[in-house]
Amino acid sequence: MAGTETKEAPAKTRTEILISGFGGQGVIRMGQILGLCAINQGHRVTMLKSHGTETRGGYVRAQLVISPEYVDSPVVENADVFVAFSAPAYKRFHELCRGKILYDPEMVEEVRSDVPGRHVEVPATALAKERLGNVLFANMIMLGALTRLAGMDFEAMKRAMLAVIPRFHEENLKALDLGYQLDAVARRA
Amino acid sequence: MAIIQTGVSEKLVAPWAEWAERYREGRRLLEAGTYALTEGAIAAGCRVFAGYPITPATDIAEYMSKRLPQVGGYYMQAEDELAGMHMCAGASLGGLKAMTATSGPGYTLMHDAYGWAITNEIPLVVVDAMRVGPISGITGAPGQGEFYVARYCSHGGNIETIVLSPNSVQESFWLTIDAFNLAERFRTVVTILTDQVISDMFEDLFLPRDYAELGGIVVPRRHNLTMPFYPLNSDAIDVPPNIVGKGTGICVSAYTHTEEGYDIEAMEAQWAQTYRLVNKIRHHREEILRYEAVGLEDAEVIAVAYGAASRTVKTGVLEARRRGVKAGFLRLISLWPFADELFERDARYLVCELNYDGQLVREVMRAAPDKRKVHFMGKSGELHTVAEVATALEGVARRGSIPELPYIWTEVR
Numbered sequence: 001m002a003g004t005e006t007k008e009a010p011a012k013t014r015t016e017i018l019i020s021g022f023g024g025q026g027v028i029r030m031g032q033i034l035g036l037c038a039i040n041q042g043h044r045v046t047m048l049k050s051h052g053t054e055t056r057g058g059y060v061r062a063q064l065v066i067s068p069e070y071v072d073s074p075v076v077e078n079a080d081v082f083v084a085f086s087a088p089a090y091k092r093f094h095e096l097c098r099g100k101i102l103y104d105p106e107m108v109e110e111v112r113s114d115v116p117g118r119h120v121e122v123p124a125t126a127l128a129k130e131r132l133g134n135v136l137f138a139n140m141i142m143l144g145a146l147t148r149l150a151g152m153d154f155e156a157m158k159r160a161m162l163a164v165i166p167r168f169h170e171e172n173l174k175a176l177d178l179g180y181q182l183d184a185v186a187r188r189a
Numbered sequence: 190m191a192i193i194q195t196g197v198s199e200k201l202v203a204p205w206a207e208w209a210e211r212y213r214e215g216r217r218l219l220e221a222g223t224y225a226l227t228e229g230a231i232a233a234g235c236r237v238f239a240g241y242p243i244t245p246a247t248d249i250a251e252y253m254s255k256r257l258p259q260v261g262g263y264y265m266q267a268e269d270e271l272a273g274m275h276m277c278a279g280a281s282l283g284g285l286k287a288m289t290a291t292s293g294p295g296y297t298l299m300h301d302a303y304g305w306a307i308t309n310e311i312p313l314v315v316v317d318a319m320r321v322g323p324i325s326g327i328t329g330a331p332g333q334g335e336f337y338v339a340r341y342c343s344h345g346g347n348i349e350t351i352v353l354s355p356n357s358v359q360e361s362f363w364l365t366i367d368a369f370n371l372a373e374r375f376r377t378v379v380t381i382l383t384d385q386v387i388s389d390m391f392e393d394l395f396l397p398r399d400y401a402e403l404g405g406i407v408v409p410r411r412h413n414l415t416m417p418f419y420p421l422n423s424d425a426i427d428v429p430p431n432i433v434g435k436g437t438g439i440c441v442s443a444y445t446h447t448e449e450g451y452d453i454e455a456m457e458a459q460w461a462q463t464y465r466l467v468n469k470i471r472h473h474r475e476e477i478l479r480y481e482a483v484g485l486e487d488a489e490v491i492a493v494a495y496g497a498a499s500r501t502v503k504t505g506v507l508e509a510r511r512r513g514v515k516a517g518f519l520r521l522i523s524l525w526p527f528a529d530e531l532f533e534r535d536a537r538y539l540v541c542e543l544n545y546d547g548q549l550v551r552e553v554m555r556a557a558p559d560k561r562k563v564h565f566m567g568k569s570g571e572l573h574t575v576a577e578v579a580t581a582l583e584g585v586a587r588r589g590s591i592p593e594l595p596y597i598w599t600e601v602r
Contacts, residue, residue, distance in 0.1 A: 032391065035219040039393045045219060047391035050329055073504035073575050074390060 014067040015150075016076040020093055021085025021107070023051060023058040026139030029164065030083075031062035033143060037152065037160035038066045046074035059088065081150060083142060084108050100149055100188075102142060120149065120188055127178055137168075137175040144179025148189045154180055197484035197510065203522055204370075204479075205363030208406050212397040222361045222388040223248035226316060226381070227256055229365025230288050232400040233407055235314070236262035237287035239276035241269050241295060244328040245385040246318040249290040270295035274302035274315065281311045282433045282441060286369055286410055290316035292385075293335055294325050303378060304343030307350070307466065309441045309450070310376035310419065312410075312430050314368045317380060318388040319496075321543070321570040330570040331385040331497050336548035339380045340525045347463040349470035351375060351477055352525040354382045354495045358392035364522070370408040371477065374426050375469060382524060384543070386497035386572065417448035421461035424468040426476070470526060479522035480531060484510065488517025490537040490586045493553055495521045497572060502541045505578025512579065514586045521549075532556040539585050541566045541573055547601040554601070564591055567598040 017034065021027045028049050035045040048063040063076040082097035084090035090108045094101060100118055103111060106125040122145045124138035140161065147157045158176060165172055179185065227249055230238075238253040240246075254264040263280070267273035270291050277287035291299070296317045306313050317339065321332030339352045351371055355364040365381065372379040397403060411429035418431045418439045431439050431450075440450035445459050470477070481499075483506060485491065494502040499520040509516040517536070521528060532538070535558045540550035545567045554560040566573065566581050577594055584592040591599050 032219060035391060035393075039217055039219050043393075045391075045393045047219070048386065049389060049391065071392075072507075073501040073572075074386075074392070075501055075572055075574065077574055077576070 013069050014065050014071060015081075016079045017064040017066070017081045017083070018061070018076045018079040018093055018096060019064070019083040019085070020059070020061040020089035023060050025060070025085050026136070027060045027062050027085060030139045030143050031064055033157070033160045033164045034146070035064055035066070036164055037157045040160060041153065041156060043068060044070050046071045048074050048076075059086075061089070061093075081146065083146060085139075085142070102145060102149065104138065104142065120145070121184055122179065122182065124179065128175065131178060132171055132175055134171075137171055140172045140175035141179035144176040145182055145185045146179075147176070148180050148185050151189070198486060199484075200482045202478065202480050202482075203364075204367055204406070205360070208363055208366075209395075211405070212402070215395055215397040218394045218396065219391050220358060220394045221248060221391050222355070222358045222383060223318075224252055225358045225361040225394050226290070226365050226383070226388070227252035228396055229362040230314065230369065231256050231260060231262075232362070232397070232403055233366040233369035234286050234410065235288045235369060236260065236285045237265075237277060237280035238262070238289065239265035239267045239280070239287070240273040240289040240291060241267050243270075243292045243295045245320060245388045246290040246292050246295075246316060248388070249316060249318075253288075270298040271302055274299045274306070274313075277313055278302060278306045278309075278311050281306075281313055282309075282431065284410060284412055284432050286312070286314075286373075288314040288316065288369075290318065292318050292320050293322055293332070296335060296338065300343050304345060304348075305443050306378050307343060307348050308443065308462075310431070311378070312369075312372035312376055313378045314365070314372055315378055315380050317382050319382065319384040321385075327570060329385065329389075331543055331572070332570065333384060333496060333498065333543040333548070334546075335382060336524060336542075339382050342378075342380065347466060349467045350380065350525050351377060351470060351523070352380045352382050353479065353522060354524050355387055355522070356496055356499045356520060357387065358390060358394050360522075361387060362394065362396065366403070366407060367479075370406075373408040373410065373430065374476070375473075376426075376428060376430050377470070382496065384497045386500075418450050419446060419448050419462070420465065421448055421458065422464050424465065424472040426469055426473050474526050477523050477526060478528055478530075480528060481518075481520040481522065482531075483507075483518035485517040485519065485534070487515050488534075488536055489515040490539055490582055491517040491519050491534070492539045492541060492578065492582060493519045493521070493549070494541045495524060495549065496543075498541050498543050498568075501572045501575050502578050504575045505573070505582065508575055508579040509582035509586075512583060514579075514582050516582045516586065524549075527552050527556065529556040533558070535559065535562075537562045537564065537585050537589070539564045539566055539581060539591070541568075541578065543568055543570075543572070545569045545598040547598075550601055565599050565601045566591060568596060569598075573597075
């Protein structure tokens with residue numbers, strides 16, 4: 001009795017989002033924009049960030065909790081959405097997620113086959129290279145996809161992005177749009 | 190008082206419970222605890238920061254280096270923590286509110302400056318963003334290892350200290366203003382004991398529109414230019430802080446001193462000085478006591494925590510109540526002077542801390558009616574999970590003991 005109740009109790013008021021990858025991929029930035037967007041829409045937000053000491057290449061994780069009420073525990077124990085930007089991140093955290101898992105196939109080559117309906121392939125890195133000429137924009141492509149899948153307000157997300165990121169607004173808007181318009185994402189939204 | 194979803198009473202005893210109601214116009218941001226702490230200091234009128242960077246307090250120095258010049262203040266990167274705190278003490282003696290920030294490895298270097306500032310009644314705020322130890326430990330992991338170090342922050346005894354601990358980004362803002370107020374009113378060093386989670390975490394933060402409008406809650410710096418500089422044998426608070434360099438003739442010494450501050454080797458002066466340093470704080474405990482309580486009325490087991498640990502512990506208490514356990518929650522915000530009066534109930538206590546050695550639990554054992562009913566739940570380097578806390582509360586309430594859980598320590602003796 002105890003186990004299931006613990007897992008289900010927080011779901012009533014809180015949405016848990018887990019984003020993880022390598023340092024330099026913009027994991028924390030993505031969380032900041034997502035969090036600010038939720039705040040601007042009147043929600044309470046916490047975001048724990050954990051990372052290694054490296055500027056680039058180390059492991060990074062952002063744990064977001066979004067709720068209409070004050071969030072007591074900021075720890076993601078049962079993610080509603082999990083964004084995997086690296087294979088180690090996928091391996092380490094996919095079992096924490098009971099909702100949709102967005103993954104970048106260039107980074108995460110193998111995913112669990114027993115829950116195909118929950119996995120959404122977002123080729124963010126490949127698209128960023130092909131369409132925008134720089135992998136740096138992969139995180140915004142992923143955020144565009146997440147916005148659509150989570151049913152969040154796209155215009156509000158764009159405004160939050162513009163408020164958080166100081167430069168390359170045009171490219172970042174294009175990246176958000178690329179992710180938001182992806183066929184694979186539109187079908188699942 | 191507010192009622193939360195489970196229908197239990199929730200109580201916050203802290204000045205900002207009222208401040209937050211008074212100031213409703215402003216901005217809502219997603220920011221880190223370090224940012225909120227910096228803004229709280231600026232809002233409180235802090236105009237000098239001197240310190241040495243260390244994870245997870247570095248961002249405070251970085252924000253300060255940007256913010257202080259904007260408000261006519263001064264930022265100094267010191268050669269080490271000891272120098273940083275001494276510079277802050279000097280600035281405060283010169284008439285400006287000052288703050289420094291560090292983490293455990295830097296905090297231990299400040300003890301000499303601590304003793305000097307406390308003995309000479311210099312208002313200061315020191316932030317210790319605790320990370321897990323021992324020594325340098327892990328930079329990006331939270332710890333609660335300086336509970337006693339913050340109390341015994343100087344050698345030689347004969348002092349009392351004021352230590353506050355926030356548990357959210359928003360509270361980091363209000364509590365920092367409060368810390369500056371207490372430093373001014375008590376003419377002493379107030380320590381803010383935060384931790385890696387609360388300082389690094391991003392959270393929604395409300396900042397009031399214009400800090401100039403906070404005049405009603407900020408205690409301004411006053412200047413004492415006349416004798417007595419050190420009111421010996423007195424427990425008076427709200428005595429204006431001393432200023433040097435204005436022809437006052439005051440002396441600032443590390444030795445036992447006279448009312449003017451000059452060294453003296455006389456037991457009468459020793460007793461009079463100690464009386465003041467200890468009792469100006471002990472005799473005004475009610476001015477310092479800050480805590481949060483949930484559902485204590487009917488609680489058979491009370492979970493006790495502070496800082497980051499309290500976040501998951503509170504959710505664990507609510508979860509335990511859903512499982513039918515009569516659980517309560519007590520979060521200490523003022524850690525020192527220790528709030529003995531909150532532990533008078535003959536209940537079971539479950540003390541949750543981010544260390545394996547057990548620190549806060551020892552004070553609870555001392556203050557509670559029956560120390561055999563005080564249980565310890567220590568975790569090292571990461572927060573307790575909600576499930577762990579709820580399971581432990583269930584065990585304590587139903588069987589009088591904590592069930593075996595991985596990476597949880599329960600031994601104190």
